[in-house]
Amino acid sequence: MSDTCVSRSEAPSSPSRLGGASAQSPLALAILLLGGFITVFDLFVVNIAIPSMQRDLGATFAEIGFVIAGYELAFGVLLIAGGRLGDIHGRRRLFAFGLLGFGLTSLLCGIAPNAASLIVARFLQGAAGAILFPQVYALLRVMYDDAGRRRAFGLLGMTLGMAAIAGQVLGGLIVESDLFGLGWRIIFLINLPISLGAALCVHTLPDSKAPGASVVDWPGVGLATAGLLLLLVPLLEGPNSGWPAWTWASFAASAALLAAFLAWERRAAHSAIDLGLFARRGFSIGAVVVLLIYSTATSLFLCFALLLQSGLGLTPFAAGALFAPASVGFVAASLLAPKLVSRWGNAAIWGGALIYAAGIAWLIAMTSRLTGKEDALSLLPALILFGFGQGLSMTPLLNLVIGFVEDRHAGMAAGIIATMQQVGGAFGVSIVGIFFVSLLSGPSNGAEPDPSRYGAAFSGAMLYNVAAALLASALIAWIARKKAAR
Template sequence: MSQPLPEPENCTASQRPSALALAILLLGGFMTVFDLFVVNVAIPSMQADLGASFAEIGFVIAGYELAFGVLLIAGGRLGDRHGRRRLFSLGMLGFAVTSFLCGIAPDTTSLIVARLLQGAAGAILFPQVYALLRVMYDEAGRMRAFGLLGMTLGLAAIAGQVLGGLIVESDLFGLGWRIIFLVNLPIGIGAALLARSVPESRAADAVRVDWPGIGLATAGLLLLLLPLLEGPNVGWAAWTWASMAASAALLCAFLVWERRESRNGGHPAIDLGLFRNGGFSAGSLVVLLIYSTSTSLFLCFALLVQSGLGLTPFEAGLLFAPASVGFVAASLLAPRLVARLGTIGIAGGALTYAAGIGWLILSATGLSGKDGAFSLLPALILFGFGQGLSMTPLLNLVIGFVEDRHAGMAAGLISTMQQVGGAFGVSIVGIFFVRILDSDMAQGVPQVVRYADAFANAMIYNLVAVLAAAALIVWITRRSGA
């Protein structure tokens, strides 16, 4: 449900945009978000079909988010240099082809690789949507276009769960979960062809892509993510610690390289000088914490209600849909709330989010069968509402700490933090979820209780993370006097 902010841009398009051009760009945004959420309801089916472990399924989700996150800034810069419509079309074709590879994956390893590639294609596609909407319209048209985009992304999150659950359950052509990926092939190819209706635009002052920096960051984060996901399965073997040590070395090399690039007048992937601002640094940590709780909860919840309680994918999607409705409603309310209460209103939203998670934990501990699943609804609605109140205004708060000339870089960095946070949230929560699930199995605990116990205990991390984020927002508020 996250939305990266568009970079400020002075370039204007040479043609008047058509309704078809707007529709194609909105479709690009819809597809990337829909695919993120539809996978959640399909995870138990994938796990059963491929015989995948939690770590492997976690990598299917986290790998997509990690590749998407670390390449977002590069995708935006490539569009600025080589043409945003051209990169949009290439990104759409890449997304279609990699979705096809996901759909035909014969095993979990192939699916993970395909998802990494799909995330990379999404990182090329998604920034062009924001940049093109910004340069295609004047101020009034831009507000309308971004309003439609926000509504489209919200609907994509809901459709990903409800429609996605229906598609998986319908088992179209006997393809099961694979159809959620295969359907992207004709849609993506069609959208790429129709993208000719979108006016081309470039930035006159576009900068080059810092490929060495991006390579170091990607390798470092992958070497950290892999042992966190696989560690519990292999008893934290020696290679997991070696991988984490190599990760630390590569991430340190990344920081050294970025500092060197900045000193030499280059164009680093991340301007480390932004972190000298205490408000921006603390706000970045808040974004990382808040977004680390979202994807991990979706994953564990899907396993709880489908593998644990026995709900069908469609029933699971229907159960979670009200949380998305609550998110959309709160997103519309959040700007007015912050305008009235100031930054402290965001802290109130985070506390509401934490209350929803806490209520879910308490509700899950009392589950004993499928009939109790819909007792989770009130907690889910509160969870979604609190998530919208906190996430929606948070990005504007953090970007507001930097000067206007650095807003584009800051927006790209925060968007990356969202995705990387989601990836690592899955790995951290997975450590607790798998350990408790295996422990209860060894003791002969019934399946429903095992999954309920694993979910409730794993979500304690989410609760602590959101409470820590709320405390940081209060600190930011007092420090800035907002």
């Protein structure tokens, strides 16, 4: 996620209060880091819990796809609006509101009686996260001077990386422990006391607003959300229902609403996004690259969790622990990326995308050889390479793409890119699901999937991920040359 997803931020207004790191309460920093941690943790922990949810709720792949994609879609579409609400009404107030909203919507997820109510609750949870998350970045920017800000954002980056790892490993342990007999529901319910406790401490945060902040473009947000929902619904449900007429009607309505969104943004006085930024070819193609790269991540996590647990019979903890080395590879590459880019230039970024594609291809090849859970450890080298390539391509990519716009537009550009990250994740789940479902069902469409088919379904569906990563690598190389020419 981008560290500049807020469209505006002001300079520290009071050096004695907001100047250096030493002037700030350690509790204030801890509360902000906790806010970032829970939003990312809940994105990753659900992947490990999905097989348990599917069995408990009798959910289809489309429904569990909505559980993941709904969170990402709401989070991504509302990120810019969440940042502007903080600019207007105060970041501390919106941070507290986001914490409370995240806790309450997590409660709704934890007590959901069926798949439909869980999907709605996850969409609301993503919306709460979109209110909460931008305030973390904005408050860190105004709380510290330059030196303190670098340290604070370094800690935030480490926290978000740890949240991803914890979501896999700790999440698997929580699900497998079946605390209080709640099974997967506990991964959501623990957010309630954490969020309420953090909300009680927000008084330690300074409040800040952005003078002259523009109003939120709610019509634009509504058109974009409705258009994307009408696109994702048939993509997820179509393979299960045989692509009936309503799916094609939904595609048509989606196209109409997204066209209306673009028309509105061109003439709106306070638009949600500045379409003029897309006139810069490097930025517009870079936005497509971000969507492609991030479309591969969530879909792989989902399908891999189903392969390991429903296909091979691994426990949630074993599945999460197996994937942990990929997260370690990601963090290691993220730390090395600045040095590699400094030495090799942007070739390190498109080279990272190639390594990413190679890691997925290796994972496909190894999956085809699996005969049982005892072979799962053979996947570790491919997972480490996959995670390393992912970190090497994703981490410096955002800086490359945002570098195509002027500094005065950097905040808006970062907001757009952060939105593309989350929408890309939702889009990837939808596209990969088409292949995964068809390959998993095979000739016995509608029957209970044969566990032996999960390997073939995973391998076939991941061909999209390889193709997307290769295309992204080629496009990164192209925009890198364009930037060098400038």
